Amino acid sequence: MRDFVTPFKRSAAGTVLGGALGLLALGQTAQAANPLELNFWLSGPKYDGRVAPCEAALSTISSQFQDKESTYWNSSLTITAYGNIHELAYRPWQSDNIPRRFCSGSAMLSDGKVRTVNFSIIEDGGFAGYNQGVEWCVVGLDRNWAFNPACRAAKP
Template sequence: MERGLHRRWAGAGIAAVMAVVAAVVPVRAANILLDNFWLPNDSYSGDLPACTEPLALGTISMRFAETERMYWNAALNIKDFFNVREIAFRPWGEGFQPRRYCSATVTLSDQRRHPIYYSIIADSSFQGYTWGVEWCVEGLDKSLAYAPNCKMARP
C-alpha cells in the first residue's frame, strides 16, 4: 500500500515540474518547414469565374438532379437558367475566402420556375484545388440546409 502512495506522489511531482517548465519556457515559432507548409490558401487571388460560367451551372444542374433522385426519390432536373446575375463579390472584405454570390431563375423538368441562389467559392472543390459551388433552389430546400427560404445561401 505504501508503494502505491509513493507512485502517486512521484506522478504528482512530475506533473508539477512539467507544468512549471511549460509556464516558464517561452514558446518558439515553428520552423519554416512547419510554418504554413503546403497551405497554399494563405493569400487568395480572388480570381473566380463569372456567374454565367457553364461549368458552374452544369455542376449545379448535375448535382441537383442527383440529389433529387438519390435522397428525395424525385425525377426533377434543371432544364434552363435565365436572368443570371451577380449579387455580391467578396462581401466581407479582402481577408476572407473569396466568394461570388449569384442569383438566377431556373426552369425545372416539371415546367415550374424557381429562384436559385448560388455562390462560387475559391478553393472549395474536392481537396481544395480549384473553385466550387454551393446552391439553393427556393422552395426545394427539403433538408432546410439554407433555411429560411434560401436566406443562408445569400450574402
C-alpha cells in the first residue's frame, strides 16, 4: 500500500526551512560603528611595566593560602616562612602582553614541610584591574588542579 503522508511531511519541512532561509536573506546588513559607539573616551590600559619585586607578593600569598585552605579544604595549614625567593622571568613574552614578573621560592608550612611556591605578579591584575594581582601555586597543594601538573602552569 502506498504512503501518502510521508512525502507531504518532507515537503512541509522543506517549505519551512526555505522560508526561514529566505527571511534571513532579507535581513539588514552589518554596519560600521558610529562615532558614539567607538568608545573614544575610554583610554584603555596603559601598561608601564611597573611590577613590584617578588618579595612584595609574599604577604598576599600567605593570606590567600590560609583563606583557601580553611574555606575550601577544611585545613589549618598556613605558610609560616619563605626562603630562596627569586625571579624566574620578567615579561617573558612579547612586549604587547600584560607585564608579569614570574617568581619562585620555598615556603615552610605549619605542618613542618618545605614546599615550592611558584607565583606571578601581574600589573593591573587586581580586582577590577586596580592595583597589582598575584597568581600563585604551592607544589603538592594544588588540590583543584588549577596549575597542574605540579604547578607547572604557574611558571612562564
